[in-house]
Structures are given as C-alpha cells and as structure tokens.
Amino acid sequence: MRCTRQCITVILLLRFIVVFSQNKGDTYRREGNLENAIVAYRNNFNKSPEDKNNTYNLACAFALIHQKDSAFKYLQKAMINDNSLWVLADNDLLYLTDDKRWKLLEKSQLQKFQRYHAKLKKPNYAKELLRLIMKDQAYDYQFDMAKLYFMKNGKAPHWYYPLSVLKQETTKDNFSKMEDLIAQNGWPTYSSVGKIAADGPLLVINHHEKEAIRVKYLPRIKKACLETEGSCVEYAKIQDRILVNTGKKQRYGMQFEYDENRILVPLPIESPEYIDQRRKKIGLEPIKEYLKRKINYNWEVIQKESN
Numbered sequence: 001m002r003c004t005r006q007c008i009t010v011i012l013l014l015r016f017i018v019v020f021s022q023n024k025g026d027t028y029r030r031e032g033n034l035e036n037a038i039v040a041y042r043n044n045f046n047k048s049p050e051d052k053n054n055t056y057n058l059a060c061a062f063a064l065i066h067q068k069d070s071a072f073k074y075l076q077k078a079m080i081n082d083n084s085l086w087v088l089a090d091n092d093l094l095y096l097t098d099d100k101r102w103k104l105l106e107k108s109q110l111q112k113f114q115r116y117h118a119k120l121k122k123p124n125y126a127k128e129l130l131r132l133i134m135k136d137q138a139y140d141y142q143f144d145m146a147k148l149y150f151m152k153n154g155k156a157p158h159w160y161y162p163l164s165v166l167k168q169e170t171t172k173d174n175f176s177k178m179e180d181l182i183a184q185n186g187w188p189t190y191s192s193v194g195k196i197a198a199d200g201p202l203l204v205i206n207h208h209e210k211e212a213i214r215v216k217y218l219p220r221i222k223k224a225c226l227e228t229e230g231s232c233v234e235y236a237k238i239q240d241r242i243l244v245n246t247g248k249k250q251r252y253g254m255q256f257e258y259d260e261n262r263i264l265v266p267l268p269i270e271s272p273e274y275i276d277q278r279r280k281k282i283g284l285e286p287i288k289e290y291l292k293r294k295i296n297y298n299w300e301v302i303q304k305e306s307n
Helices: 005-031 034-047 052-064 068-078 091-096 100-116 123-136 140-153 160-185 200-206 211-226 232-245 272-281 287-295
Strands: 256-258 264-266
Touching (some): 005 052, 034 052, 052 091, 068 091, 068 100, 091 100, 091 123, 091 140, 123 160, 123 200, 140 160, 200 211, 200 232, 211 232, 264 287, 272 287
Antiparallel strands (some): 256 264
C-alpha cells in the first residue's frame, strides 16, 4: 500500500519528536539536570525502543545518579547487538563496576569483540587497561559541571575542591596499577590490546602531577605513535603539555587556557603558520577543524609549508 502525503507527514513528525526528545535529554545532561534528562531519554525509549544510542544514554544517566538496577536494565538492552569495547571504559558507568552484573557484561563484550573483530592477543590485559581508562576519567562529568559554574560565576564551586583531591588520589592509584600492568605484560599496542585499551597508560601519564613522569615515557609514546601502534593524539597532548609546563610554546595546539572572558583559547604555539604541517606528519586533523570541534575556537592563521 502506498503511503499518502498525509501518511508521510505523520511519519516525519514522529521522527522529529523522537529526535527532539533525545536532544532535550542531551541538553539537560549537559546542563547538569540528570533527572530531566532521564525523563526525556525514557520518553524517547517508549516511543523508539530500537534507538540504542538513546537507550545507552538513559543507562548512563541512571548510573550517574547511582540507580544501579535501572542502569543495568537499559544498558543490557543497549548492548544487545553492540560488539565494541567502549562501554568497558565509559566513566559514566564507574559506579556499576562493583556489581556482579558488570563482570557478566565485561565477559560478554570481550567475547563479542573477539568474535566479530580481529582477535586481541592479550584480552585480559585489555580488560585491565579499559578499567584504567574508566578510573582515569572518573568525576569528569562532575568536573564539566564545575567548568560550567566557573564560566557563569567566575569562580569554582565549593564542591570542586574535595572532588579535585579525590581525583588526585585516583590518579596516583591508577599510575601504580599502570606500572604493575606494564611490568607484567609489556607496553600495550593496538595489535595486542586494541586501540581503546592501548590509550589507557597515555591518559594516566598525561594526568600525572609530575612532569618527570611525562618526560620519562614520552620517547616510548612517540615511538608507538610513529609505528601506528599507539595514539598520536595522546602523544601530541603529552608533548605539548611538557612544553607548556616548562615555559615553552606548544607544537600541536593541544593545550588550552581560559582568557579574561573565561573562554577557552589555545596556549601560545611555536611557528603557528606551520602547525598543520606538523600535525599532518603524525596523522592529526587540521588545527582549524580541531579547535572548532574541541573548544569552538576560530583559527585564522594562514598555513604554510616549508621546503
């Protein structure tokens, strides 16, 4: 039976309602209003239960407010046909990891990944590294809310300070765990543990309080990048952080600061007219695209290429 113009209009309207509902959920989440985000995501789930992205977002929102049963209920629905490993590194779900249901999810996702993708040489090592990433990103949602507060009020909220102490303690514990894992299993590579898991040590190293740690590991991180066995994005972040923290200009444009208007801008860059040439050599996108996507900054320096 052919669909009339009125029928098509109704279908498009229903699709718009579903998308708008999910967008409302995303907006509420970004604003820190998780209760309203859950209402919007759940409304969308009732209208379009096949929308796995919305269902996953609903599970994450429940996890963030420590409602485990609801989080697992929707997470299991979202992961039915998903064979990736990202869920095992998602810090939104950190509160769920001490539950026996999480171990079942870990086992299931690793089995599906091994079945549908190139098999990992060290799957158990990958699982441990994914947990490192999750813990490294712990409290990121709360820190995002602190940034919003700062941008609106020009000062940090009072709850930021105890949270930052917890973050530092987590980072120290993570670093010790990372060193033990590397001593037992060797440096992680894309071919041995997968792209997501291999980034674990790089994140931990980048967030360590001591510059000497980043300097110590930088040659190994650069080598993995150039051999396409490690993240060049994380290498660039760590290289730039070392330069900035030692009073030098960054090379890849990966480090930012707040200006007098509390807006994020890139820190000073060495020979900015050649930055795209440097970024291209290690496979990074043009600086204009990166800064617009990352901090909504308009890069206007005309690029050149040296001979």
